[in-house]
Amino acid sequence: MDQDTKRFLSYIFLQARAHSRFLLLGLTFALLSSSITGLGTWSIKPIFNFVFEEKNYSYFKFVPLYILLLFFLNGLFSLFQAYYMKALAVRVINGIRLQLFRKCLFLPYSLLIKERSGQTVSKVINDTSQIEPILGESFQIVIKESLTVWVLIAVAFYQRWDLTLLILITLPIIIYGTKVLGTKARRARSLTQRATGELTHKTGEIIHGIREIKLVPSKDFLTQLFSKELERFYRLSLKVTKYRESSKSLVDLMTGLGGALIIGYGGFLIIKGNLSPGAFLSLMTAMLLIYTPLRKLSRAYTGLKEAQGAWSRIEELLSKEEERGGGLRVLETNVGFLLKEVSFRYNDDLPYVLEKVSLFIPARQMVALVGPSGAGKSTLISLLPRFFDPTEGKIYLDDHPLEDFDLESLRNLFGMVWQEPFLFNLSLWDNLTLVKPMATEEEVRSACELAQAWEFIEKLPQGLDTVLGEEGLMLSGGQKQRLALARVFLKKPPIIILDEATSQLDTLTEKAIENALQTLRGKHTLIVIAHRLSTVTKADKIVVMEKGRIVGEGRHEDLLSQSPLYRELYQSFQRRI
Ligand SMILES: Nc1ncnc2c1ncn2[C@@H]1O[C@H](COP(=O)(O)OP(=O)(O)OP(=O)(O)O)[C@@H](O)[C@H]1O
Numbered sequence: 001m002d003q004d005t006k007r008f009l010s011y012i013f014l015q016a017r018a019h020s021r022f023l024l025l026g027l028t029f030a031l032l033s034s035s036i037t038g039l040g041t042w043s044i045k046p047i048f049n050f051v052f053e054e055k056n057y058s059y060f061k062f063v064p065l066y067i068l069l070l071f072f073l074n075g076l077f078s079l080f081q082a083y084y085m086k087a088l089a090v091r092v093i094n095g096i097r098l099q100l101f102r103k104c105l106f107l108p109y110s111l112l113i114k115e116r117s118g119q120t121v122s123k124v125i126n127d128t129s130q131i132e133p134i135l136g137e138s139f140q141i142v143i144k145e146s147l148t149v150w151v152l153i154a155v156a157f158y159q160r161w162d163l164t165l166l167i168l169i170t171l172p173i174i175i176y177g178t179k180v181l182g183t184k185a186r187r188a189r190s191l192t193q194r195a196t197g198e199l200t201h202k203t204g205e206i207i208h209g210i211r212e213i214k215l216v217p218s219k220d221f222l223t224q225l226f227s228k229e230l231e232r233f234y235r236l237s238l239k240v241t242k243y244r245e246s247s248k249s250l251v252d253l254m255t256g257l258g259g260a261l262i263i264g265y266g267g268f269l270i271i272k273g274n275l276s277p278g279a280f281l282s283l284m285t286a287m288l289l290i291y292t293p294l295r296k297l298s299r300a301y302t303g304l305k306e307a308q309g310a311w312s313r314i315e316e317l318l319s320k321e322e323e324r325g326g327g328l329r330v331l332e333t334n335v336g337f338l339l340k341e342v343s344f345r346y347n348d349d350l351p352y353v354l355e356k357v358s359l360f361i362p363a364r365q366m367v368a369l370v371g372p373s374g375a376g377k378s379t380l381i382s383l384l385p386r387f388f389d390p391t392e393g394k395i396y397l398d399d400h401p402l403e404d405f406d407l408e409s410l411r412n413l414f415g416m417v418w419q420e421p422f423l424f425n426l427s428l429w430d431n432l433t434l435v436k437p438m439a440t441e442e443e444v445r446s447a448c449e450l451a452q453a454w455e456f457i458e459k460l461p462q463g464l465d466t467v468l469g470e471e472g473l474m475l476s477g478g479q480k481q482r483l484a485l486a487r488v489f490l491k492k493p494p495i496i497i498l499d500e501a502t503s504q505l506d507t508l509t510e511k512a513i514e515n516a517l518q519t520l521r522g523k524h525t526l527i528v529i530a531h532r533l534s535t536v537t538k539a540d541k542i543v544v545m546e547k548g549r550i551v552g553e554g555r556h557e558d559l560l561s562q563s564p565l566y567r568e569l570y571q572s573f574q575r576r577i
């Protein structure tokens, strides 16, 4: 057994041990069911000899009853063992799913966005669900059928060891063939999995970009791309089937060979008077019965190998290092952020998007970031809650390097609103109180009022209980922004960052929100990014950025005279209104 398989099996076993009750029950019933099979096969000889050879015909009527009883018990025990083994498998799989889910929560943001999103999602969803039936089946098969095989071999050996050995020579061929085919199936399965991921990704792209696609004059190009993916998927799927079915056929062929051997040689022995018909019948039955579990076992092995392929991708994700913070817990900030010569690039082979940025963001003041699109404003603020860490340079909060803080407590300081806020497929209430689970209805309502969201929530038939999402209500961009703002007003975190947070609102609503924000001034650190300069003119400090650098810093009036870029931005804004 290779290293990977060992690790896989010991991992699965470790998971299974957590549910030892199911494992034990499953094993017990498997043992009972195999014993019944063994008993039935073994008893053929004494019964045959007693009833037919010794001519006790009056007992013959019990034979069908005996057979019926054995089959009934076997069926009953099989049912129980299948039930408990399936329960075990699903529990193990759900355990893995939960682990994956938790893992995704704690992986660094930079890593999560680097992975192709379709791939990561397919890993979590597809790989686990593909392991489940395989594992559910394999678990039972491996345990029950291998027990049965051993019991049957023991019975056969007991009858005639020499004949049994003769038949067992087909076993190595089966084992070797299964192994080779199993490995191939695993490789193919792993590729299929990846292809499924790509397909999921592509399909998602179509739905997301459907409006753009509808405007494309010829759809042939896109269709061709998609059908190429489908073709690849088709070929890979067939490959898996090919290997899986071949290993089944191999066992069938060997069954034929075994049958031929036993009938040929056994018949020869009977004719020579060296074997009793009862023993021959029992032996024959044992051998024929062995091949069924063997066929199942070989399928289970291929299945296990396939599951292993899927598992290796799950393991890869599970082994990724989680983000880590320090031990310093923080509840508020009194000094502010200090960025020292901070440079940043998203990737080693991408250009720097922040270059030697040094900046002080004083606590409880309002700081505005302005600059042309692509200047690095959003990038800069995403360094503050450590969504990314600087490539070079250092960031301090209240004189401590950011890495020293406990991540959860650091991030709990923030409330952030983006241009395209994300809302969960939950009720409005749940979406809002996510940031403050103990909030009262009064608090939620007043937060919504401050964010100018109450006017539309009020009109909904279910109010705050309205569920968002595919089946529920779809919100407009501006409504989403207002809900995200309501979250901030509800939580009232020490640091509030608004990145184009009111860009989709009309001027009147924006004005009302600005006024509401004014009430937070002096108590909270406010960092605002806005293209509409009316929002920022009142800031305590305006930072002008261009191409990853800070090119101006000061109050509105100072910058108007000192920074040509700021003047230009402001004038073009003035012209627009
Ligand atoms: N996830 C990312 N991976 C790689 N590059 C990125 C990523 N996000 C942004 N960039 C690049 O970083 C640069 C700065 O982007 P950023 O979003 O910080 O600009 P911005 O000032 O916020 O612009 P805008 O006003 O348009 O929002 C851009 O050149 C952009 O291409």
Ligand SMILES: [Mg+2]
Binding pocket: 377, 378, 379, 499
């Ligand atoms: Mg931006």
